[in-house]
Amino acid sequence: MNLPKYAAIGAIGMRARMAYRFDVWLGATMPFIRVLLAYMLWKALFAGKETIAGFTLETMTAYYILTAFLARLDQTNGMVWEYAEDIREGRFAKYLAKPVNPFGHFLATAAARTLYVIGIALGSVILLAFLFRNSRLLPANLSDILYAAAIAFLGLVFMASLNWLTAVLAWKFKDITGFHMIKGNIVEFLAGTFLPLALLPDGVLHLMRWFPFYYIQYLPASLMLGMNREEAFSGLITIGLWTIGALLLGEWAWRILRRQDEGAGA
Amino acid sequence: MSMDSNQSRNESEHFHRLPNPPSSFDALPESGSSPAAVLLHHLRLLGAMLKIRLGRQMMYRASFWTAFFVDGTLFLVQLAIFSTLFLNVESVNGWSQEQMVFFVGTFSLVDGLEMCFYFFGLISLPEKIRDGKLDLYLTKPVNPLFFLSFESIDVGSALLTLPGIVMVVWATMKMGISVTPLLVIGYLFLLVLMLLLLYDLVLLMRCAAFWFTRTDALGELEGELMGFTFRVPGVVFQGAMKTILYVLLPYALLATIPTQFFTGILNGREWLSTLAVTLAFTLLARFVWKQGLKRYGSTGS
Amino acid sequence: MSIIQVTNLSKIYQRPVKEPGFKGSLKALVKRSVLQKKALTDFNLRVEEGELVGLIGPNGAGKTTLVKLLCGIIQPTSGSLDVLGFKPGELKDAFRRQYAVVMGQKSQLWWDLPALDTFRLNKEIYGIPEEKFKKNLHEYVDLFGISELLQVPVRNLSLGERMKMELMAALLHDPRLIFLDEPTIGLDAIAQKQIRLFLKEINTRRQVTILMTSHYMDDIRHLCNRTIVINEGEKMYDGSLENLLTRFQGQRDVQVILSEPVGLGLNLPDGVTCRERQPYRLHLQVPRSQVKELLSSLLLQCEMDDIRIEDEEIGNVIERIYRSGREVFA
Structure with a gap:
C-alpha cells in the first residue's frame, strides 16, 4: 500500500471537517453532556447503595468518561451516509477512477477523522476527570493500558469495516437507512455505551464474549479501570480474528456488489 | 389556406383564452376567510400529502416498514436497558417500577406519534436548505413549514404507539389508579402539548442549518438528550442540570409531566411552568424559522 | 399597470472565505471572514x-x-x-x-x-x-x-x-x-x-x-x-x-473557395482580418460597411469557385458584449 497517498487523502478529509466550525465545537462538548447525564442517572440510582454490580458511583462515572471517549473515536458512522449516497447517486465512480483502493480510501478517511477528534476527546477526558476529581482514571499498570489500547484499536478497525460493509450494501438495496440505524441501535447497546455490560445476567454476558461488540468499548474501559484483567489476552485474540475477518469481507464485498450497479444517475 | 386558418381557430377555441385574474378558485380561503375554511383547506391538503406519501412508501415496500423496525429496535433496546437497570435497583428517585413502566410507555407514545406525523418531514429541512430545494416550498401558496412538516407522514410509525399503550394500561392497572374522564382528558391534553414542544425542539435543531452547513453534532446532541430522557424520568435531575433539562433544553418534560399528572403528583406550579415553557418554545421556534428564512435569502447559491 | 415593476433593486450576498491549507482551516475555526458579493446593482425593470x-x-x-x-x-x-x-x-x-x-x-x-x-x-x-x-x-x-x-x-x-x-x-x-x-x-x-x-x-x-x-x-x-x-x-x-x-453584429463572416491557389501577394483592404488561410480556402472577417470593397478587391485578384457571406454567430456577439464590460447602452 502506498502510504503517502492515503495520508494525503486523510489530510484533505481533515480539512474538510474543519470547514464546519460550529459542528467541531459542538462535537467537542458531546462527551461532557453524555457523562453528565449518566452521572445524574447513577447518582439517583445509587441512592443508599455502595455498589451496583461491582461498580461504585466513582468507577461508574469513570466508566462513562472512558466509553464517551471511545465512542467518539469511531467516526465512520456518519461516513456511511456519505458513501451510501455516493453509491446511490452513481457518484462512486470518483473513487474508482482514481488509482486507489476505495476501501483503503474509506479507512484512510476514517483514520484522519479519528485523529482529528482524538486530541479534543482526550482533552475532554482529562477535564472531566478533573471536574469529577476521579482518581479511578489512572490505571495501575502499564500492561493493562497496552492491552486496552490494542483492543480498542482493533475494535475501531472492526467498526470501520462493518460500516464500510453497510455502505456498500447500498449497491444492492439502494436505501440502507433502516439497516444502518437498526445496526446502530443494537451495537450501541451491545458495546456497553449505555450500560456497563456487567449489569447483565451472567448467561448473557458469557454469550457476548464471543461477539466483537463486547470489545469495542466495554472491555477496554474495564481494563483501564483494573477490572476483567483475566480476559485481556483472550479478548485481544477474539477481536483480532473478528477484525481480520471483517477486513477480508469488506475488501471482497465492494468488488462483488459493484457489479450490481446499473450505472444509475446516467 | 382557409383550411389552415380554420384549424388554428379550432385550436385556439380548444385552448380558451383565460380571464386574467384566477377568479374561478372560490374554493380557496383568501386572507380574511373563516377559520373553518382555512382548516378545511389544510385538512384536504394533509389528505393529498398523505396519499403521495403512501404512494411513495408503497413503491419501496422494503422501506415502508423501515421506521417501524428502526424505532422498534430502539424501543427494545430501551426496554432492555430499563429491565437491566431494574435487575440491579428497586426504585428511581422514589418512583416505583410501575411508575417507570408508565413513564416509558408515555415516552414511546410521544415518540411514535412524533415519528408518525412530523419527524421525517422536519429532518429533511437541513438538506433542503443546503441544496436549495427549499425554494420550491417557498413558491407554493401554502405555509412552507406546514408543507415541509407533514409531507412525510409515516403510517408505519403509528404502530410504535401500540407497545406504549400496552405499557400505560398495564401500569395503570398495576398501580390501581381509578381512571376518571378528567384524568384521561388531562393526560391526552398534556400528550398533545408535549408533541408540540417536541415539534419546536426538533424544528429548532434543524433550523441551525440555515446558519451552519454541517449540523451533525446537533443531531448527535438531540439523540443523546432524547435517549437519556427516555430512560430516566426528569425527577432524577437536580440543580443546574434540572434547569437545563426543564427549561433550556426541556427534553426531560416530554414524558415526565404527563406521567406525573396521571399518577397524581403534578402540582400547580409544574402545570404552569410546563405551559409557559411550551409557549415560549413555540414562539421561539417560529421566530427562529422566520429569521432562518431571511438568512436563507442572503447567502446565495 | 405593469405586471412586474422593479426599481433600483440591489442584492448583496455574504459569503464566507477561508484561506487554503491546514493553517487556514485552524484560523477559520475561530474567526471567519465574510466577502460581500454584489449580485444585482440598481436594477430597473418593467414588464x-x-x-x-x-x-x-x-x-x-x-x-x-x-x-x-x-x-x-x-x-x-x-x-x-x-x-x-x-x-x-x-x-x-x-x-x-x-x-x-x-x-x-x-x-x-x-x-x-x-x-x-x-x-x-x-x-x-x-x-x-x-x-x-x-x-x-x-x-x-x-x-x-x-x-x-x-x-x-x-x-x-x-x-x-x-x-x-x-x-x-x-x-x-x-x-x-x-x-x-x-x-x-x-x-x-x-x-x-x-x-x-x-x-x-x-x-x-x-x-x-x-x-x-x-x-x-x-x-x-x-x-x-x-x-x-x-x-x-x-x-x-x-x-x-x-x-x-x-448594433453588435458589426462583422460578417466571408468564406471563399478558390479555383487556383493564391500566392502571398493577395492584397486585402484595411480592416479585414484573415482567420484562416489555405491554398484553396480563405476565411475572412470584415466590417459590414466594407463587404462590397472586399468583394470587388477579391474579384480583381483571384478566381473563385464559391463564396459565402454570413452573419457572425450570435454566441460570439453576446460574448463580446459581456466582455465589453460596463458600457450601458439600453
Missing part, C-alpha cells in the same frame, strides 16, 4: 402583461438572483419590487397562487412517483377545482402528446419528458406569470424545440407572461420579443434581440 422576456448573461451575472427576488424566495438588500401588485417577499398565498416557477435544476416532481401524483397534490395546494384541473390536464397532455407517460414514475422518464411534466405541473393552476430558470438546460435539440413551441403557445394563446433565463441563444431567438442582457448584476441591454444584433 407588461403578456410579454415574453428573455434574460441572458454569463454564469453568476445575477439572472437567477433576479428570478428569486421576483418570486419572493429571497429579499432585496435595497430597492423596491412589485409583482402582480404584491410585494414578493411577503409570500402572500394570493400572490403565490398567481405565478409559477420552473427551475431547470430543481424538480418539484416527486422522483419516485408518476407525475400525475404530483399534479394531484398541486391541485390541492392551489385549490384547483376538479373540472378545471381535468380540462387543463387534458389540454396540456394533447399539446405534448404524452398521455401514456402520466403513469410512469418520474425517475424513469427522459430529461425532456421530465421537463414537459415540470412545465405541466407549473401551469395547471393557470398562473398569470411564469418564471423559467434554464428550462431547456441539458435537453437535446428536439426536446428543446418542443418546449419552445409549447411556451410560445402558452404565451400567445393564454396571454401568460413569461420571464425566462437561458444559456441557449436559440431559446431567446425563437421565443422572446424582448431580451435583457445582464452582466455582473447590471442591466446592459433591454430591447429586441434584433436591435442588439444590428
Whole structure:
C-alpha cells in the first residue's frame, strides 16, 4: 500500500471537517453532556447503595468518561451516509477512477477523522476527570493500558469495516437507512455505551464474549479501570480474528456488489 | 389556406383564452376567510400529502416498514436497558417500577406519534436548505413549514404507539389508579402539548442549518438528550442540570409531566411552568424559522 | 399597470472565505471572514402583461438572483419590487397562487412517483377545482402528446419528458406569470424545440407572461420579443434581440473557395482580418460597411469557385458584449 497517498487523502478529509466550525465545537462538548447525564442517572440510582454490580458511583462515572471517549473515536458512522449516497447517486465512480483502493480510501478517511477528534476527546477526558476529581482514571499498570489500547484499536478497525460493509450494501438495496440505524441501535447497546455490560445476567454476558461488540468499548474501559484483567489476552485474540475477518469481507464485498450497479444517475 | 386558418381557430377555441385574474378558485380561503375554511383547506391538503406519501412508501415496500423496525429496535433496546437497570435497583428517585413502566410507555407514545406525523418531514429541512430545494416550498401558496412538516407522514410509525399503550394500561392497572374522564382528558391534553414542544425542539435543531452547513453534532446532541430522557424520568435531575433539562433544553418534560399528572403528583406550579415553557418554545421556534428564512435569502447559491 | 415593476433593486450576498491549507482551516475555526458579493446593482425593470422576456448573461451575472427576488424566495438588500401588485417577499398565498416557477435544476416532481401524483397534490395546494384541473390536464397532455407517460414514475422518464411534466405541473393552476430558470438546460435539440413551441403557445394563446433565463441563444431567438442582457448584476441591454444584433453584429463572416491557389501577394483592404488561410480556402472577417470593397478587391485578384457571406454567430456577439464590460447602452 502506498502510504503517502492515503495520508494525503486523510489530510484533505481533515480539512474538510474543519470547514464546519460550529459542528467541531459542538462535537467537542458531546462527551461532557453524555457523562453528565449518566452521572445524574447513577447518582439517583445509587441512592443508599455502595455498589451496583461491582461498580461504585466513582468507577461508574469513570466508566462513562472512558466509553464517551471511545465512542467518539469511531467516526465512520456518519461516513456511511456519505458513501451510501455516493453509491446511490452513481457518484462512486470518483473513487474508482482514481488509482486507489476505495476501501483503503474509506479507512484512510476514517483514520484522519479519528485523529482529528482524538486530541479534543482526550482533552475532554482529562477535564472531566478533573471536574469529577476521579482518581479511578489512572490505571495501575502499564500492561493493562497496552492491552486496552490494542483492543480498542482493533475494535475501531472492526467498526470501520462493518460500516464500510453497510455502505456498500447500498449497491444492492439502494436505501440502507433502516439497516444502518437498526445496526446502530443494537451495537450501541451491545458495546456497553449505555450500560456497563456487567449489569447483565451472567448467561448473557458469557454469550457476548464471543461477539466483537463486547470489545469495542466495554472491555477496554474495564481494563483501564483494573477490572476483567483475566480476559485481556483472550479478548485481544477474539477481536483480532473478528477484525481480520471483517477486513477480508469488506475488501471482497465492494468488488462483488459493484457489479450490481446499473450505472444509475446516467 | 382557409383550411389552415380554420384549424388554428379550432385550436385556439380548444385552448380558451383565460380571464386574467384566477377568479374561478372560490374554493380557496383568501386572507380574511373563516377559520373553518382555512382548516378545511389544510385538512384536504394533509389528505393529498398523505396519499403521495403512501404512494411513495408503497413503491419501496422494503422501506415502508423501515421506521417501524428502526424505532422498534430502539424501543427494545430501551426496554432492555430499563429491565437491566431494574435487575440491579428497586426504585428511581422514589418512583416505583410501575411508575417507570408508565413513564416509558408515555415516552414511546410521544415518540411514535412524533415519528408518525412530523419527524421525517422536519429532518429533511437541513438538506433542503443546503441544496436549495427549499425554494420550491417557498413558491407554493401554502405555509412552507406546514408543507415541509407533514409531507412525510409515516403510517408505519403509528404502530410504535401500540407497545406504549400496552405499557400505560398495564401500569395503570398495576398501580390501581381509578381512571376518571378528567384524568384521561388531562393526560391526552398534556400528550398533545408535549408533541408540540417536541415539534419546536426538533424544528429548532434543524433550523441551525440555515446558519451552519454541517449540523451533525446537533443531531448527535438531540439523540443523546432524547435517549437519556427516555430512560430516566426528569425527577432524577437536580440543580443546574434540572434547569437545563426543564427549561433550556426541556427534553426531560416530554414524558415526565404527563406521567406525573396521571399518577397524581403534578402540582400547580409544574402545570404552569410546563405551559409557559411550551409557549415560549413555540414562539421561539417560529421566530427562529422566520429569521432562518431571511438568512436563507442572503447567502446565495 | 405593469405586471412586474422593479426599481433600483440591489442584492448583496455574504459569503464566507477561508484561506487554503491546514493553517487556514485552524484560523477559520475561530474567526471567519465574510466577502460581500454584489449580485444585482440598481436594477430597473418593467414588464407588461403578456410579454415574453428573455434574460441572458454569463454564469453568476445575477439572472437567477433576479428570478428569486421576483418570486419572493429571497429579499432585496435595497430597492423596491412589485409583482402582480404584491410585494414578493411577503409570500402572500394570493400572490403565490398567481405565478409559477420552473427551475431547470430543481424538480418539484416527486422522483419516485408518476407525475400525475404530483399534479394531484398541486391541485390541492392551489385549490384547483376538479373540472378545471381535468380540462387543463387534458389540454396540456394533447399539446405534448404524452398521455401514456402520466403513469410512469418520474425517475424513469427522459430529461425532456421530465421537463414537459415540470412545465405541466407549473401551469395547471393557470398562473398569470411564469418564471423559467434554464428550462431547456441539458435537453437535446428536439426536446428543446418542443418546449419552445409549447411556451410560445402558452404565451400567445393564454396571454401568460413569461420571464425566462437561458444559456441557449436559440431559446431567446425563437421565443422572446424582448431580451435583457445582464452582466455582473447590471442591466446592459433591454430591447429586441434584433436591435442588439444590428448594433453588435458589426462583422460578417466571408468564406471563399478558390479555383487556383493564391500566392502571398493577395492584397486585402484595411480592416479585414484573415482567420484562416489555405491554398484553396480563405476565411475572412470584415466590417459590414466594407463587404462590397472586399468583394470587388477579391474579384480583381483571384478566381473563385464559391463564396459565402454570413452573419457572425450570435454566441460570439453576446460574448463580446459581456466582455465589453460596463458600457450601458439600453
